[in-house]
Amino acid sequence: MLGRSGWSRAARSIHTRILLSYIGLIVLSGGLCAVAIHEVLVIRLESRITEAVQQEFQEINRLTTDGRDPRTGAPFTSVQAVFDVYFRRNVPSHEEAVLAFADGRLHHAALGRFPIDQLPHDTMQSFATSVRSYSLADGRPPIDRFDTARGEAYYGILPVRVGGSSGAFVVTILPVTQRQEIADLQTYGAAAVLGVVVLASGCAWLVTGRVLGPVRQLTETARLISQSDLTHRIPVGRQREAAEMALTFNAMLDRLEAVFRREREFILDASHELRGPLTISLGNLTMLDPEDSDRPQWRSTIALVTDELERMGRIVGDLQLLADVAHPQFLQPERIDLELFVAELAVKLSALAPRHWHVDDLGAGIVVADRHRLTEAVINLADNAVRHTEDSGTVALGANVTGTEFRLWVRDTGCGVPLDDQPHIFDRFRRGDQAHLRYPGSGLGLSIVRAIAEAHGGRAELVSRPGAGATFTLVIPRQTREGWHLGQDSDC
Known part of the structure; x- marks a missing residue:
């Protein structure tokens, strides 16, 4: 069973919301x-009531204007005679x-089909003593209401003279029956809405569950991912949006995994490269005897340690340059x-060396x-070429x-x-396998060349055959990359 915190999380989940x-x-x-x-039904009901009252008024108006007394054959001479004929016929x-x-x-009074046996006394008194003159505005009688034990009743009064x-x-x-309908x-509508809510809620729960499935998988995958384990991936489903999200997330994980892998390799390589100068320096320093400070061995050891420390400084400088490549101001085009x-x-x-x-x-x-x-970059390439050619060789x-x-x-x-x-x-x-034995260096020169080329939006290429020399090429776009801003044109 879910605890309080579990219910709280479930209530706050996007699925529930x-x-x-x-x-x-x-x-x-x-x-x-x-x-x-x-409201529409009530309006239609009131409209039908108005039409029914109007119909009765028209009947009585026809009798008073065009009707004749069946007993005499002459027009009616009193309202009583008109009412007698009307109630016999209708x-x-x-x-x-x-x-x-x-x-x-x-x-x-014709109350035989009325829902109640008699009208309220106050209402009857009002009908009998009413001296208001009702007019048929726009051909429709004015309709009033009064309360009864079975609800509100509608009525219209037509003066007859x-x-x-x-x-x-x-x-x-x-209209008791119609109001009940x-x-x-x-009631049926409320029951139908309730049924629709229940059915739609179940369908919505299933649909949102399927729609949010990739999101849950993404969350679980992100929870399982750490810097040391980036191997988890989201399964790619058939839904287009979910598949695109999974592919995008997996591609991001691939890039992160590659970055972290290169970072680990870089740390291992850097520690290996720096460990050598440190070991040499410390080893030689521990062999020094303060009493022999005036001997040549002391001076040669100091020179060796200084050289190693300078080499470490160059390595650190090269590493700093590689780290600066990602900075927006690395290039000034x-x-x-x-x-x-x-x-x-x-x-x-x-001026680097005596070559052709x-x-x-x-x-x-x-x-x-x-x-x-x-x-x-070019000086790095030329320095690399000098170190791999004889004095009589050619560098172009x-x-x-x-x-x-x-x-x-x-x-x-x-x-x-x-x-x-x-x-x-x-x-x-x-x-190369033997290069570190023949030539000093940090092994970062060509990495710097590639970083500079890629910072320009280009690339570095190599064409070489063992024993036949090598050609290193920087391939750079001629125009500025997006985000570069040039000042005034140079006079070159």
Whole structure:
């Protein structure tokens, strides 16, 4: 059984709130419909009553204006004669009573089909003493009401004047049967609304349960997910919206899992790379003897430790640069004359080391990019090429513009990149199997190159054959990415 907290959670759940809203809407709609139907039925009832009273008034008017006394064959000379003929010829309808007053006294009363045996005394006195003059506005008699033991009755009074006599013709209707039919209809309507509410509530519970099923699965999956376990996924159903939500959520989990996996790999690689310099530094420092501070061994140890600490500083600097890639201000784009830019780079690179430096192609055209970040990437590529070529080797720089992008490459005639290493050459802390033994470095240079290319909306490519050199290329869009804002055009 659910405890108090369980019931509280169930009452606050979206499933319950949707169901209650649905039920409330049905009840409100049913109630408004019932009220509207009741009002329409009452209006129609009153309209029929008015028409029935009007019909009786027309009958008595025809007698007084066009009728003749059957005893004499001449027009009527008194209201009593008119009333006598009328009551002989007409029988009141069901729940209708007709009364005739002459000279202030009751002359005839037809109450045989009226729901009550006699009218209230006050009402009869009012009929007898009434001197009000009723007019038929728009052809319809004025209708008044009085209370009875079986509900409210409707009545109309028609003044009648014939010759020198006057009287009043009264038609009263007490619609007990019709009111009971309206009440029964309301009862049946309420029962029908209740049945609809129960049936609709059950259907709504099932439908909302199915509709909210993916939401519950999403909640349960999110509850089971932690940073160490991102393997749970939501089953993809057949419902279009639910399937789209599940696919979107699963795609987000795939991206998160990839991010966390790279983060773990990065932490492991960083700790491994930093552990080496720390171990070397601490190991050498523990071997120092304060009494031997003047000996060459002391100075060489200090130099070694300093070198390792500087290497750690470079690693930390490279890591900081990679972390800054996601910052919106990482790039500062400007208009660049590609030909002049490549010529400047060629001068800068030639000072790195004594190699055969060559420019394959200066390129031509105006591009939009971050000059300093591209320079940093190219210097990283050139430094990598220098370390993998002999003194007599060739390192070349080139650029060209093709369509909506431009390419900037560094080519060398060194040993090339082994085929097994090529798919991972741009990963952090990834170097060739023997590269870490032959060349110092953090293994972050090519990762920085790729990060700069991707920050521009481009990519980094490698073409290499073992023993035949390698060509690293930056492929960058010529125009600014969305969100970049340029200042004044440069004079390049």
